[in-house]
Amino acid sequence: MEAVDFSVFEDVSKEVPFERLDAIVEAAVADEGVIVELIDLLELLYADDPYAKELFSPAYLPYVLTAVGLRSSGEHRQEIVDTLLAELMERSWVEDEGMGDYLENCLRHFSVNEYAGLIFGAMEIEEEYLVKEEGIVLWSLLDRVHVEGTEENQRKMCELAMEAIRRALEERGESNGEWAGYRLAEMRHAEALPILRSLLEKMRSDATTLYDNISANGIAECIDILERKQEPYPPREVPPLRAMAENERELYEEWYRKNAEEKRQRVWENQEMKARVEGQVLDKAGEYPQRAEPIRADEKIGRNEPCPCGSGKKYKKCCGG
Numbered sequence: 001m002e003a004v005d006f007s008v009f010e011d012v013s014k015e016v017p018f019e020r021l022d023a024i025v026e027a028a029v030a031d032e033g034v035i036v037e038l039i040d041l042l043e044l045l046y047a048d049d050p051y052a053k054e055l056f057s058p059a060y061l062p063y064v065l066t067a068v069g070l071r072s073s074g075e076h077r078q079e080i081v082d083t084l085l086a087e088l089m090e091r092s093w094v095e096d097e098g099m100g101d102y103l104e105n106c107l108r109h110f111s112v113n114e115y116a117g118l119i120f121g122a123m124e125i126e127e128e129y130l131v132k133e134e135g136i137v138l139w140s141l142l143d144r145v146h147v148e149g150t151e152e153n154q155r156k157m158c159e160l161a162m163e164a165i166r167r168a169l170e171e172r173g174e175s176n177g178e179w180a181g182y183r184l185a186e187m188r189h190a191e192a193l194p195i196l197r198s199l200l201e202k203m204r205s206d207a208t209t210l211y212d213n214i215s216a217n218g219i220a221e222c223i224d225i226l227e228r229k230q231e232p233y234p235p236r237e238v239p240p241l242r243a244m245a246e247n248e249r250e251l252y253e254e255w256y257r258k259n260a261e262e263k264r265q266r267v268w269e270n271q272e273m274k275a276r277v278e279g280q281v282l283d284k285a286g287e288y289p290q291r292a293e294p295i296r297a298d299e300k301i302g303r304n305e306p307c308p309c310g311s312g313k314k315y316k317k318c319c320g321g
Helices: 018-030 032-045 061-071 074-090 097-107 116-125 127-131 133-141 151-170 177-186 190-206 210-228 241-277
Strands: none
Touching: 018 032, 018 061, 032 061, 032 074, 061 074, 061 097, 061 241, 074 097, 074 116, 074 133, 097 133, 097 241, 116 127, 116 133, 116 151, 127 133, 127 151, 133 177, 151 177, 151 190, 177 190, 177 210, 190 210
16 A cells, blocks of 8 residues: 655645545545554644644644544544544643634534543543633533433533532632533433522622623523523534635634744844844844944054155154144
8 A cells, every 4th residue: 555645734835635635534544554643643733842833734634533533433433532532632722712623523523422431531530621611622512412422421421510510619710610500401400400509699799700790691591491491502513524624724824824924023023132232233124234344544654754745754744743
């Protein structure tokens, strides 16, 4: 089998036809070694190295991995789901919402039962995923458990959601009580009504910002759904995979242009500072001008030396008098 050309991921400025991406998908489905290379490439792309994004474009790689996963089965499919979820949790969703949203939508093409257990395990181990802002995207990914989740996953979600609300009630400043409340409302978990009412009362008494009031209104809506048995919001629709990839490419191009401009600005500022120290002025192109030769004065003539005019007199008695 011929080696797979991964250069398609290296240059964001080039329009990549989906035929080339489909060829990589076909190769990966047929050869597990290609899947391993794709996963390694994704881990490199989302490494902590701040320059990793300048080496590879992230616009199409999650798309390719998702397409491979959907056509695979068993171990390879689960490995890809694990990788996408791990990269999503490793990223700062708050700081890089665009890429976090892209990875989240990629995961939504799989069944919620394929990743719910991993999310529950992360929430049990790491408090930040259960009650803090880092876990918002994980609670969002669980919005289909009430529709297609197994009985075990539904039970587990209710337990963790109740725990998140208890933490929010005990400690001010936790941000996931609203998200956990929605998951309980979707499950028609009537046992949550007393604690949700207590949380709402606390949130309204402690509210100091507009965001606090919005969160309190979200809890009030959850209570209303449970009391009146209204229909909660349906699970959000996932855009087609190719449309997602095209949109992410546009977002990445915008980021790339902005980042390149910021780098040019930093280079200019550094050069300008150096020029000031050296007493130079940069030209319009940000280049150093050639250093001019110093202007030296003519050699000084002593007063008692012969005058250079050729009169034979001393300089002080002639032209220097």
